[in-house]
Structures are given as C-alpha cells and as structure tokens.
Amino acid sequence: MRKKTILALSLPLILLGAVHLTAAPVDIVGVWILTMQTPQGEMPAETTFTMEKDVLKVSMQGPQGMEMKGEGKIKDADVEWTLTVSTPQGDFSLSFKGKVEGETMKGEVQMGDFGTSAFTGQKKK
Numbered sequence: 001m002r003k004k005t006i007l008a009l010s011l012p013l014i015l016l017g018a019v020h021l022t023a024a025p026v027d028i029v030g031v032w033i034l035t036m037q038t039p040q041g042e043m044p045a046e047t048t049f050t051m052e053k054d055v056l057k058v059s060m061q062g063p064q065g066m067e068m069k070g071e072g073k074i075k076d077a078d079v080e081w082t083l084t085v086s087t088p089q090g091d092f093s094l095s096f097k098g099k100v101e102g103e104t105m106k107g108e109v110q111m112g113d114f115g116t117s118a119f120t121g122q123k124k125k
Contacts, residue, residue, distance in 0.1 A: 026077050026100040031124040034060070036109055036117050047121070056081055068094070079105065085112075 028049045035044045047060045056072040058081045072081025080097045096119065098107020103123035108116050 026074060026079070028056075028074065028079060028100055028105070028123075032105070032121045033124055034105075034119055034121040036119045038111075038117055046124070058083060070094075072096070074100075077101065079107075 029051055030049060032047045032049065033044055034047045035042050037043075045060050045062060047058060050057045054073070056074055056079070058070045058072060060068045060070075060083055062068050062085070066085075068083040068085055070081050070083035072079065077100050078097075079100055080095070082096070083094045085092055085094060092112030092114075093110075094112070095110040096107060097109075098105045098119065098121070105121040107119055109119050110116050
C-alpha cells in the first residue's frame with residue numbers, strides 16, 4: 001500500500017518535470033545577416049524577424065534595395081518562412097527551412113523553379 005501511495009504522489013511531479021523539459025521555440029527576433037550560396041556566388045541579405053502572436057514576420061532587403069516580406073513559424077530550434085519576390089517576369093517564392101543554434105542558423109532555401117541553395121545566418125549585434 002505504501003508503494004502505491006508514493007507512486008501516486010510522485011507521478012504528478014514526474015509529469016510536471018517532463019513538461020518543464022520540453023523545448024521552447026528559439027528567440028530569433030532581431031536583425032540577421034543571411035548569406036545564400038547561389039550560382040552567382042555568395043549573396044548576403046539583411047533580414048529582420050519579428051513575432052506577432054505565433055506568426056514569424058520576415059522582411060529581407062534584396063538585391064538593388066528590393067524589400068521582400070513574408071511570414072513563417074518556429075518550432076523548437078526549427079524555423080521556416082516564405083518570401084514573395086515580385087519581378088518583371090512575375091512573382092516567385094523563396095522558401096527557407098533552417099535550424100537555429102544560438103545566434104547562428106543554417107539551412108536551405110527553395111528558390112521557386114530555380115532549385116535549392118544553402119544559406120547561413122548570423123544575428124547582427
């Protein structure tokens with residue numbers, strides 16, 4: 001009987017500990033320098049991340065000063081977002097998927113029909 005009582009009393013504490021150990025989303029809010037590896041060479045871009053409730057908002061400064069906006073999500077250390085790029089030939093999407101480690105991130109970007117590219121990121125200080 002004593003073992004059952006101890007188990008019954010300790011089970012809620014064990015469950016509470018398990019809830020506490022689940023990973024929280026990383027905080028990437030701020031300005032980052034993302035560098036994409038493209039066929040034309042490295043392409044750095046200043047990127048700003050903000051959060052509105054559970055939605056990640058992204059603004060990226062593209063080539064020739066073009067500003068791209070999009071949104072995405074964060075789950076634990078995994079982050080993904082999509083930007084829409086308007087060009088004279090029409091709109092296309094850049095879809096980023098990566099992993100954040102401290103003040104760095106790395107992953108891949110799907111560049112519309114132009115294939116994928118690796119990217120890295122460093123939080124700007």
